[in-house]
Amino acid sequence: MPSLREVSENDFFVNLFLVPLNTVNSLTAETAQAAFDLIEYSGNGIQNEGIALYRVVGTHKDHLNCKSTVLMATKLKTSAVDIKCNDEDVVLLKVPHNDSIPYVEITYGNSLLNELELFGSRRHLTIQNNSGMDLHFEWFRDVHTDHAWDFIQNNKHETRKSRKVDVSAYFPVKVYKNDAGSVGSYIGSFTAEVYGHDRVAIVNLTVDGKPALRAISLVETPLKILATWFL
Known part of the structure; x- marks a missing residue:
């Protein structure tokens, strides 16, 4: 049974x-x-x-x-x-x-030669969800296609590439709770500046005696705190 x-x-x-x-x-x-x-x-x-x-x-x-x-x-x-x-x-x-x-x-573009990376290159960001809960992530700015959504279950991860940039890519990301598979209440946001390939972990911990989530860079700026959200 x-x-x-x-x-x-x-x-x-x-x-x-x-x-x-x-x-x-x-x-x-x-x-x-x-x-x-x-x-x-x-x-x-x-x-x-x-x-x-x-x-x-x-x-x-x-x-x-x-x-x-x-x-x-x-x-x-x-x-x-x-x-x-x-x-x-x-x-x-x-x-x-x-x-x-x-x-x-499908990706649409106006410049095939530019897409073939004659100029600039892509950056990559991986979000690793170790929060103890399933979360939704909304990507902005330099993410490929300019806007994207990911539903990442606990202990899972997803990777997104950027549009082509000369130096670094900025990935502003909004984080939401999960509501039976749909986007739930807004938790907070973080921004990762990526020069190559970074990994940001979302972890749960206690801060000043209060339960919280924290976004932490693991690769390019190891253990740098990008954001803290109290639950």
């Missing part, structure tokens, strides 16, 4: 808010793969006859990235919601939190 924790984890779903790509009404698995090298997300649930292509705009209705170019393909039936992204209708797909969902992220 499964434990209460196992039952709870098995029933933990994440909301995916999607914008259907109206230019493609129906795809075959072969077409989706050929056009975008995109594998169908099969999942479990009621399915439509054909595969539909979607832009993934977020996991929380109040924090949608309407300019997202993250694509996924699935036959699973979505639910209508009264939400629009830049006047485009948004639909909802609930997925188990531990599912692996194939996706493609």
Whole structure:
């Protein structure tokens, strides 16, 4: 018999808010793969006859990235919601939190030669979540594509690259609690200046007798405290 924790984890779903790509009404698995090298997300649930292509705009209705170019393909039936992204209708797909969902992220640019790194180079920042809780991270400024979201579970990490810069990249990052897979209350922010590849750990500790989270640089400026947030 499964434990209460196992039952709870098995029933933990994440909301995916999607914008259907109206230019493609129906795809075959072969077409989706050929056009975008995109594998169908099969999942479990009621399915439509054909595969539909979607832009993934977020996991929380109040924090949608309407300019997202993250694509996924699935036959699973979505639910209508009264939400629009830049006047485009948004639909909802609930997925188990531990599912692996194939996706493609498309990057658009105005200068191919610049993208080939004739000038400047990329920097990388890894966020390591050792906070004891699952957290959401919102990236700004020099992060590649200018804005990004990551849901990082406890004891997991994610890495983002920067746009091409000459010297250093600035990664301002906002941190939010997790609310059943969606973005919860705001905790605070930190900014990492990265010259090559830095790793920032989010750890929990006690400061002046109060529980707190702290963002600490581990590589380029070892053990430098970037921010402290009291819980």
